[in-house]
Amino acid sequence: MSGTIPSGFTLPVQVVEAAGVTAWLAEDHAVPVISLSFSVPGGASLDPEGREGAAALAASLLTEGAGDLTAPAFQDALRDAAISISFSADRDEFSGNFRCLTDALPEATRLARLALSAPRMEAPDVERVRARAIAGARQALESPRGQAGRAFWAAALPGPFGHPPGGTAETIAALPAEVLRGVPARQFRRGGLCLAASGAITAAQLRDVMTALFADWPAEAPAALPALPPFSARGVQVVGMDSPQSSAVFGQPGLAVDDPDWEAAGVVLRVLAGGGFSSRLMNAVRVERGLAYGINAGPEPVAGRSVIVGSVATENARMAETISVLRGEWARMAAAGPTDAEREEAIAYLTGSQPLSFTSTRQVAGILLALQRNKRPLDWLANRPARLEALSRDRLSEVAARVLRPDDLAVTVAGRPVGL
Structure with missing residues (x-):
């Protein structure tokens, strides 16, 4: 099937299945670039009470060394093959993506698999990334826009969805390393996975990527999100x-x-x-x-x-x-x-x-x-x-x-x- 957009623009979409996962693929070999994006329900809403910012900080740590690669070695491997891999946690989802040239797909798949399945989260890297996150949280509150946004969401959606997704300087500073290491097990479930790919990749290649990245994830549905409270801000x-x-x-x-x-x-x-x-x-x-x-x-x-x-x-x-x-x-x-x-x-x-x-x-x-x-x-x-x-x-x-x-x-x- 295809999505057709005015002015003659069409977007053919294939449905690809592998490893208990369904993906949407827009295959296009006009340029030798591949992008893949995924998300699972959860994100910051699943952070334990008082541990706000855990999912976001853990997401930042997934590419700070994995498997047998230290943080510098992992980053060198990305740069050497011109691969971009990133992860993030929003209010209600944990997401990831990578982009690479066609020839680098095997290496991008290898590095993404390591990041998802075997992040190192070594103490020096945790503290370095933590310090960066604390600085970012404090900087966000230096402007009226940051202060207004934080107060608005806290009043509008009291509870998990109203907290800053990245946490506050105080909660980030207090996050134990074991809570960060527990984030992947808490977030990653095939049952709630959404996946999309675009570019110079075939359905067969995408199936291989899906199997490599997600076959080992638990098949069950993700943890239920907290109840979304009524919008509570007034005046x-x-x-x-x-x-x-x-x-x-x-x-x-x-x-x-x-x-x-x-x-x-x-x-x-x-x-x-x-x-x-x-x-x-x-x-x-x-x-x-x-x-x-x-x-x-x-x-x-x-x-x-x-x-x-x-x-x-x-x-x-x-x-x-x-x-x-x-x-x-x-x-x-x-x-x-x-x-x-x-x-x-x-x-x-x-x-x-x-x-x-x-x-x-x-x-x-x-x-x-x-x-x-x-x-x-x-x-x-x-x-x-x-x-x-x-x-x-x-x-x-x-x-x-x-x-x-x-x-x-x-x-x-x-x-x-x-x-x-």
Whole structure:
């Protein structure tokens, strides 16, 4: 089957099975590059209480030496073959990817297998990577944007999903080495694995890679994610911080990723907050009033649902007015939806720009992986232009009224905002 995109762009997708795993493959030998991406449910949400940041720190350590290769030797092997391998832990998933030239596929597979099955996590490497993570966590809180983001998520989703995925400086510093070494066993399960590959690799080659990387993983389903709490943030909260500018993170509950109105909500949000200078928020905040350089918002999936989240920064004296304009535009869109002209522009952009998302093997693999995670059918891309075009203005207005909740729009501001 294939996904067909406007302007003659097509994306043939093969379903490949091996070792109890199913992968989506977009085979393309135009350039000798291969990308592979995978994810399993879990990530930071499975960190033990008080051990926040364990999954993220362990992910960083997987390429710091594995098997018989010390950390310097492992990195030298990657550089010598021009291979990129990385792992990460987000709020609700643990993911990994590698990219290599076709000739380097055997070596990339070997190194990825070592990283997944036999990470060394030696004490000097743990402490070096820990120090880097602590510095990063502290640096993130040096800006109003970092402070606002941390406070927003903590208020919006109390519990595991509201913690910074990478942990805090305090929790990272306190992580015992044995907790880090236990992360792979806690995270890796074939039952929840999503896998995608793109580029100059055949189905037979991909089966070999899948067997090498994942055949030894336990076949059972992954550990159940914690229950996603109701969106709890309300009103405006201010985090005091000395800065000439304030930064705000704002948001409200979003839809489930499998909600029938997901795409229609995407069109509404494109008009309201995601269309650059064509969006209502950008026009009202920057063009008409000069309140801020930029403002945007969009859905962020979390554990099968989503949070509509955005950000804006401006001088302290103008943040109160900026929030007032934001709320006004949010309410106006909820009340009346987009105009006919806005509908046409948004749909034309979303369909016409789609090929730009498929310009590298890494992008293609990432998109195929996201489609799997969100349980989209193989023909989802092929039918997307028709689905979008079928969305009438009246339908979009109904969805705007359903999705946008002006009274539930929560705003967290860090800085010294005047009048808040």
